Structure formats: structure tokens, C-alpha cells
Amino acid sequence: MRSVPLRTARTLVDVLAAAPAGAAADADLPGLRAGLEAAARDAAAVGGWHPDDPLRLTKAVVADLLRCPRRALAPAEGGVTDDVVAGLVVDAAAKLATLVPHRPPTVEDACAYLRALGDTTVDDHLADRGEAAEPLRAELRARVERLVAAWPRIDPAWWPRVEDPVRVRLADGAVTVGGRIDVVLGGAPTERPAVLVEVKGGRWWDGMRADAHLYALVVALRDGRPPAAVVTVVADGTTQVEPVRPAVLATAADRVERALATAAALAAGEAPATRPGPHCDHCPARAGCPAAGVRAEALAG
């Protein structure tokens, strides 16, 4: 296997071959934690959260609070779309490729894995679509094939973990920041550096980087040791490799602090701001939203 420096790594294979040392080993983690603690205490004082019923910040909530606070308060759409199904299948395929490396997963394998976990969303959606689902099935096959092509056979010494939960408690537990990372390789207690892998079923867009940065921050705070890299593998064939530098962690912490301030204002009764953008197209609260209406008119005109 060729070995390349992490800074020129382009694929997950490159990253694992580089066995990178942490680029953010000198990051000021105590300083970052202190800033987040202060922001969380300020927010909890306003928002009234407490350890038994905390504010739970996930990557999606942080992104929504910063992008459009009104969207952050909107209930999730209940319907299952082709995009949701594609995300589930690609995600499951990546996990199977990690767990059973000697057998490249298929769409059927991914569906069976989801069924084993009690999730029949994909089965139900495909059954509901009947014969009309054939183009979707073909698209799922293509996406899984692209994912498999980008996925290396992972040495067990990396201690691969899928859906690994990670969380940081702030303000004595009144605020938590966390989520489940699609695939975690290395990190404590192994002697290898941590590499976090996020899998996306759709198309690459730059906002995906912030999700990975947030997980890098949370893992760094939990383990006291920053991950070496975050890798986002997208089903459109894109692989985004980012070494975790101190600036990445600082930017992620700044986003969390700003999200906390917005959450506190909303909890205190402030009307949510509306900020139109491409996210309006998929917003569950676009009906009745003045900003979404203005955007739609602008696009039409």
C-alpha cells in the first residue's frame, strides 16, 4: 500500500496508510472547553435547562440554529423520501463494509442489516413504490458501488467502531453536545490516532465539513486528544479528507458558542429569525414562512 502524507491524502485509503500523527496535538483544549463552559452556563441561565432535561445539541441542531433559527424549531417532516432511503442504504452499506470487510455489501445486504436493527423504512418505501421503485433501486446500487469502491479493507488493529456515540456535558449537564459518528477508527485506547469517518448518501456540499468538525471537537474534548483527521465519504464519489488542525477545533467551538446564544434567545421567547437560502427547499416549515416565499419569488423572477 502506498503511503502519502496526510496533508496530501485524498481518500480514506490514503489516510489509513499515512497513519497520521495528530496535527492539532498542541490545540488549546482546556481553553476551548472553558469557552464552551462559559457559553453553556450563560445559555442555561437564560434557557432554564438543567441536567434532568438538558439542551441537547447535535450536528443538525447546531447547523439549523446557525443557518435559520426558524428551521431549528420546526418539527421534522414525517414522510420518507427517496433521499432519506438512499441515505439509510449507503450508511448501512458503509457499516457493513467496516464490520464484514471480506464481503462487499450490496443494497440487499444493507436492507437486511437495517431489518436486523428493527428498521424497515427502506423495505416499506420500496414496497410502497412497487415497480416504480426500479429506477430508485438502480440508483441505490450505483451509490453503494461507489461507496464500496472508496472503502478500504480496514485492519482490525484500527478498532473500527460504527455508530459510535460521543458526548460532552457542559454546565454540569444542563447542555450536552454530541451525536453518533458513523465510523471511528483508532483513538484512545489504541496507539493509533483517531480518524473519524462520516458517510453521506447524497451529494457533496461544503456544509458537510462543519458536521465533521463538530465531531472532531467533541472527540477531542472527551479524549483529551484531538483526532488526526476527519473524512467525509459521499455516495457521489467525493471523499473529503481534512487534517484536524487547531483552527478546525476553534472554528467548531465558535459555532457551538453561537448556537448556544441563539438557543438561549429562542428559549427566552425571542421570535426565531428567518434566513432564506438553499436549505429552504427542504425545510419542513417553509409553508407560511415569509423568507421562503421571498426566496421562491426571487428564484422564479
Next chain:
Amino acid sequence: MTATPPLGDAVGAADRLAAAVTAGIDAALDAAPAPPGDVDVGWVAALDATACPARFRGQGETGWGFPGWTPATAAGAVARSALDHHLHGPDPDCPPAPLEAVRDWMRTATSIGARGVAGWVAELRADGDGPALAATAAGAARWIAGFVRTLGWPLPERLALLNVARDDAPVARWSPRRGAPVRVRSGADARIGRIVGAGGHRLVVHRPVAGDDGQLRRRAAFEAAAGALVHRVAAAEVVVTTGDTGERVRVPVDEALLAAGGEMVVEVVRQRVRAVERGHDPADARPSPACRWCEVADGCGPGRDWLARAGRWRGGLPVLAPG
């Protein structure tokens, strides 16, 4: 990790606890209008019965019993057995690569009639159910990685995994007397130190994902009591580790903690007796954030009121006003 001073009389403390719990259970059963059936008391039942008696009673027989093995319910049991297998294997000083350790143990699970999770895994293997095995391995590998990360490697000296699928492993159960309908199960994942009359051993409880702080204290109390009942010796402390936060909390065991845990055991029996009398009764509801996921919330006035009043959802953010 340094040990805290053990209880002055670890055997005496366990004996006093057993007497108090037996008296409480007997009083509850004596007051029963009809036998409540077999009462299996583990941590989940203890938490449910004390957190919201109305919800606990509303679950009925299906909710009170073991839901059966699934990848989710089997993760911890498989992980303990796999780690135990590794620690008793040819290279116990080598850190256990979690997925490999799980796979190695799964290969040994060949007897369909075997006790506990080993029999279930053997069935999956016989059926060629690769997806379920993979899903189970995923959960178990996460468990092992979190356990080893929070406790550190090498693991503490004299650590022994508990509740493992090994033929010679003891069954961690206690009953007030032979033939009694009540059984208390210890859910501790490991112990550190041998169990001797002088006490001093520690129990380890690993939670892959944390609940709230109050739950941690209740878990420590329940496992301290269950462990004292099962082993007839009280532990010196309960070490609660949490995978997602990486926390390791040591809770010293004293008479008050044991009493609190014993009371949780008795409360399960009381509520099962009341279930015979009254079933689900919203008057006993203790509304909390758990109402959001409660399966009997629709028929529970206090729970509905709490949900309406709280006005929070999606992890603590307010609801978007209609319109």
C-alpha cells in the same frame, strides 16, 4: 484507581439488607389481593417502577418480562462474554481489538441450547443470519471499546467480567427464600477484586450511553444492593463508566446507598402488587421528560398536561408557534 475504605462489616451490611428487603417483599406480597406472578427485578424494572409507577404498571406482562434477544439487547452480553473470552485466551495481555474479540467469541457459540446469549448467537450462526450477527457485533464492539477506553488498558488488576455466557459462570440472582416468586438480578458488568468476607471488592457498571445524573446515582444504588444480595457481601464501591462521555464515577457504598437500592427492589414488588389491584392509574404518574416516549401517555392526564406545559422538544428547544 485507589480503593476507598470498605464498609466496616461488609457481610453484616449484606445480611441486614437481605433482611430488610425480605421483610419489605413479604409485606407487599401479604397485602396482595392475588398473586402478582413471578417478579423479576433487574435495573430496568427498578428504574421504571420508581421513575413513574403508573407507566410501569401500564406496561403489563409484556413490558415486565425480558423482551428477548435482539442485536440491541444482546450487545452488552456478547461484549462481556467476548472480553471474558479474550482475557482467558492465549494472549490476555494484548489489548482486545473489539471486532476481532467479538468474532472470536462468536465462533465458539455453536450450541443452540446453550444458556443465555450464547444460545441465541448459535441460532443466528446456524441460520446463516449474517446481517443480525453483524449488527450484534457492531453493538458489542462499541461496548468493548467504550469499556476499555474508560477503564484504561491494562484493565485494573483482578478485574473479572460478570454475567458472561460461560458454563461455569455463576448465575447472579437472589431470592428471599427458596421457591419465592421474586428474583433479583445483579446487572454489574464486572468486579474488581475477589469477593471475600472482609469486603473491599468493587462492582463496575458500564453504560455505553449516559442517562442523567440522577439515573447514575440510582443505578449505583440498585447495583450495590443487588450485588450485596447476590454475593452476600457488600462491595466497597460501585464504579460507573460511560462510553459516550468517557466518564468514570466512583460511588462509595454505605448503608444509606444499600438501603436506597433495597427500597428500589421492594418498590418493584409493591408496584406489581398494585398492578393486580389497579393496573395503570394516572393518579400515580410522575411526569418527566420520559413522558415524550411513554407508550401510555395518551391515556395519562398528568403526562399530557406536562407535555403541553413544557413546550419544549427537539432536545430542549421550544416548539415553533403555528402560523
